[in-house]
Amino acid sequence: FCQAGMLYRPVRERSVEKLFELAQKLVDATGYEEMSLSSLSTGDYTHLTELVQGLNARFADSGVSLSLPSLRIDGRLKEALSDTARVKKSGLTLAPEAGTQRLRDVINKGVTEEDLLRTVTEAFSQGYSQIKLYFMMGLPTETDEDLLGIAALARKVAGAYYAIPKGERARGLRITVSCAVFVPKPFTPFQWAAQDTLEEIRRKQKLLREALSIKNVTFNWHDPEVSGIEACFARGDRRMAEVLYQAYLRGCMLDGWTEHFKLGAWMEAFSAAGADPAFYATRVREKDELFPWDLLDIGVTKAFLWRENERALKAQTTPDCREFCLGCGLTRFEGACAT
Secondary structure: OHHHHHHOOOOOOOOHHHHHHHHHHHHHHHOOOEEEOOOOOHHHOOOHHHHHHHHHHHHHHHOOEEEOOOEOOOOOHHHHHHHHOOOOOOOEEEEEEOOOHHHHHHOOOOOOHHHHHHHHHHHHHOOOOEEEEEEEEOOOOOOHHHHHHHHHHHHHHHHHHHOOOHHHOOOOOEEEEEEEEOOOOOOOOOOOOOOOOHHHHHHHHHHHHHHOOOOOEEEEEOOHHHHHHHHHHHOOOOHHHHHHHHHHHOOOOOOOOHHHOOHHHHHHHHHHHOOOHHHHHOOOOOOOOOOOOOOOOOOOOHHHHHHHHHHHHOOOOOOOOOOOOOOOOHHHOOOOOOO
16 A cells, blocks of 8 residues: 555546446446445545445445445545445444554554544444454564554454443444554665564564454454565565576465465575575665666655655654645656646
8 A cells, every 4th residue: 555655646536427337337247245445545535425325326225235445534434434334234444554643653644543433433333343453563663562552452442332332332343453564665665674574573463462362352464474575575686586486496386375385495495596585575775775676767756755764764744745745756747746
């Protein structure tokens, strides 16, 4: 999501009419009973309320429900929750990303604990009882306090459910906390950052598992070994091609599925290729280091990304560039940016 926010600038939106047309074609062609508004940031869509109401008007009588995954937590969500709950209550997914306000400011999330609790309270009042919360582990400047903040937030979400009178809430509270491992990506302010070592990620996951031993709360986490390999390829150079080939020779295929992943074979592949995974994954880059992807111009300049990196490390947030131009570099391309 962070990378997409840089790569796919400026933000572009489909018209409500076009989305109605696409939705009708999908329902006619598939017969599915649930429709999801899937995008990188559905909650930022300018005409979200109009779209949700229009889709429900068209499909509710046919028994087609509407879900809104990973919504931005803001004032417009109340109307959207009310409208999407008309057919049946699917689960609600929210993405606080970090357990403390300090760390949410580091990643420029723009969401407060009050926003989250207000949103889940509204959801519980509307009859929702299943909430998924997405977080990241291993973000730059993260401390154990930030991790324990995830558990504290989960407890407060559960508390918001029980604060609603028993007769006014749905039964069967289920809170799922999913925590992905942070993988630094090119063309982002964190392209200079180090990923946590495998040992550190395992320690943090153990800490969080113990802290999330809470009634009605399920904790899901990513395999840190897979995330470590992903980090190598995310910021790899041409030498990673030989690593990939050597891994293939050792039977590494379908490794996106945990049951097929073989860390030992991957380590042998790195050794055979003369490459060090720590060089790609767990090393902090210097400001002026030349990156393998520097020959590509995505519009956003490296200087802008470095400025955002420095702001992030100071927990200084940056406003949405649709409010005013932040000087990311995209205006070098005529007609590319409305601001």
